[in-house]
Amino acid sequence: MDERPALARMVGDEAPQFAGEYWARKPLLNEAGSGEKHRFDDLFTAAAVDELVSERGLRTPFMRMATEGSVLAPKSFTAPGGFGAEVGDQVSSEKVLAEFAAGATIVLQGLHRTWPALVDFTRALTDDLGHPAQVNAYITPASNRGFDPHYDVHDVFVLQISGEKHWRIHEPVHVAPLRDQPWSDHREAIALRASGAAYIDHVLRPGDALYLPRGWIHSAEALGGTTVHLTIGVAAYTRADVATALLSVIGETEALRASLPLGLDFGDAAELGPIVEQVLGSLQAALAVPDDRAAAERQVDAVAAALSRRLAADTRPESVSPLRTVEALATLGPDTVVRLRRSLRARIEVAGENVRIVAGPKTLSLPIEAKPALERLLTGEPVVVSDLPGLDAGSAVVVVRRLLREGVAVPA
Numbered sequence: 556m557d558e559r560p561a562l563a564r565m566v567g568d569e570a571p572q573f574a575g576e577y578w579a580r581k582p583l584l585n586e587a588g589s590g591e592k593h594r595f596d597d598l599f600t601a602a603a604v605d606e607l608v609s610e611r612g613l614r615t616p617f618m619r620m621a622t623e624g625s626v627l628a629p630k631s632f633t634a635p636g637g638f639g640a641e642v643g644d645q646v647s648s649e650k651v652l653a654e655f656a657a658g659a660t661i662v663l664q665g666l667h668r669t670w671p672a673l674v675d676f677t678r679a680l681t682d683d684l685g686h687p688a689q690v691n692a693y694i695t696p697a698s699n700r701g702f703d704p705h706y707d708v709h710d711v712f713v714l715q716i717s718g719e720k721h722w723r724i725h726e727p728v729h730v731a732p733l734r735d736q737p738w739s740d741h742r743e744a745i746a747l748r749a750s751g752a753a754y755i756d757h758v759l760r761p762g763d764a765l766y767l768p769r770g771w772i773h774s775a776e777a778l779g780g781t782t783v784h785l786t787i788g789v790a791a792y793t794r795a796d797v798a799t800a801l802l803s804v805i806g807e808t809e810a811l812r813a814s815l816p817l818g819l820d821f822g823d824a825a826e827l828g829p830i831v832e833q834v835l836g837s838l839q840a841a842l843a844v845p846d847d848r849a850a851a852e853r854q855v856d857a858v859a860a861a862l863s864r865r866l867a868a869d870t871r872p873e874s875v876s877p878l879r880t881v882e883a884l885a886t887l888g889p890d891t892v893v894r895l896r897r898s899l900r901a902r903i904e905v906a907g908e909n910v911r912i913v914a915g916p917k918t919l920s921l922p923i924e925a926k927p928a929l930e931r932l933l934t935g936e937p938v939v940v941s942d943l944p945g946l947d948a949g950s951a952v953v954v955v956r957r958l959l960r961e962g963v964a965v966p967a
Contacts, residue, residue: 559683587762661694687869695777704749715759718782724755727770800861805841867915873897883966889941892967937967
C-alpha cells in the first residue's frame with residue numbers, strides 16, 4: 556500500500572518520486588488510462604454541481620461566479636430563500652441558470668467543508684502532504700476561457716471531472732510567490748510570457764490530473780460542452796515561515812526587546828544604518844549556538860511547536876458526531892472501543908506529575924499514570940478501554956470519558 560494514498564491517486568506512477576522531482580519544482584501531467592475516465596467520480600460529478608446549487612442552500616462565499624475573468628456581484632446569483640430561510644445571500648438556482656447560460660463560470664468554493672467525499676479526501680491529502688489543502692470546483696460553459704493567464708500563490712492539483720478543457724502552462728515570471736505577492740503585481744510580464752511557447756499545452760479529459768507549483772502561469776478554455784474540474788489548492792509552508800517562527804522565538808532576546816531611540820528618522824538611511832547593524836549582530840548572537848546543543852535543541856523545539864500550532868489551526872481534523880458521542884458517554888465502560896480522532900495533530904508533554912496532550916489550541920492535563928495510555932491512543936489504532944496500558948479498568952474509563960468529552964477520542 557502506498558504511504559500517501561490520496562496523493563498517489565492523483566499523481567499515479569510518479570508517486571514515489573513526486574516529492575523529490577516535482578513538488579514545488581515543476582508541473583506534472585497524469586493522463587487517465589483506458590477505462591479510467593470515471594476514476595474521480597466518487598469524489599465529485601456534474602450531478603453534484605446541480606445538487607449543491609439547487610438543494611443544499613449554499614450561501615456566499617461558498618459560491619461565486621465570473622465572466623471573462625471578472626467576478627460577478629453576489630446579488631446577481633443570490634436571493635432570499637423564502638419563508639423560514641429569508642437570509643438574502645443564498646444561492647438562487649434560477650439566477651445561476653441565467654448567468655451560466657449567458658456564459659458565466661460557476662465556482663463552488665470550500666468543497667472540503669460542504670461535500671462529504673471531498674471532506675474525507677482533503678483530510679487524507681493534508682495528512683499525506685503535511686500542508687493545508689482546500690478544494691474548489693470550476694464549472695465552465697462551452698468555449699469559455701474562464702480566467703486570464705495568471706499564477707496562484709499556492710500549489711494546485713487539477714482533477715478533470717467532466718468535459719474537456721484546454722490548458723496552457725507557462726514557466727514562472729516570479730518563482731515561488733508568497734501569499735502577499737499576487738499575480739497582478741506582474742501583470743505585464745505574465746501577459747508577455749503567456750504569449751510565447753507553452754511548457755504544457757494539453758487538453759484535459761475526464762480522469763486526467765495536473766499538478767502546478769505556485770507561480771506557474773496557467774489559463775484554460777472549455778471545449779465543446781460544459782466542463783467540470785476540481786482545483787485542490789495547497790497552502791505550502793515555506794522556509795520563510797520557518798524564519799518567521801524562529802524570529803518570534805529569538806524575539807525574547809533582551810537586546811532585541813530594547814526600544815529604538817527617541818526621534819529616530821526612519822527615512823534617513825545613514826541614521827538607521829547603525830541600528831540595522833546592531834540588530835543583525837543581535838540576531839547572529841541569538842542564532843549562533845553551535846557549542847550549546849541544548850540551546851539549539853530548545854530553539855528547534857520552539858519553532859516546531861509554533862509551526863505545529865499553526866498547522867493545527869489551518870487544518871480540520873475529523874468531525875465529531877455529537878449525538879453518537881453523547882450516547883457513547885452514557886454507555887461507556889471497560890469494553891467500549893475508542894480511537895484517536897483522525898488527523899488530530901496531537902502531541903504528549905510531561906510536566907512534573909502530570910502528562911499533557913496538546914491538540915491545536917486545546918491542552919488537557921492528566922495524571923502522569925495516563926502517559927502509556929495516551930501513547931497507545933496516539934497510534935491511531937482502535938483500542939478497548941480496558942486494554943489501555945498503565946491504568947486499571949476504572950481509571951481508564953475516567954480518562955477516556957474526558958478524552959471523548961474534549962473531542963480528542965471518538966467512538967470506534
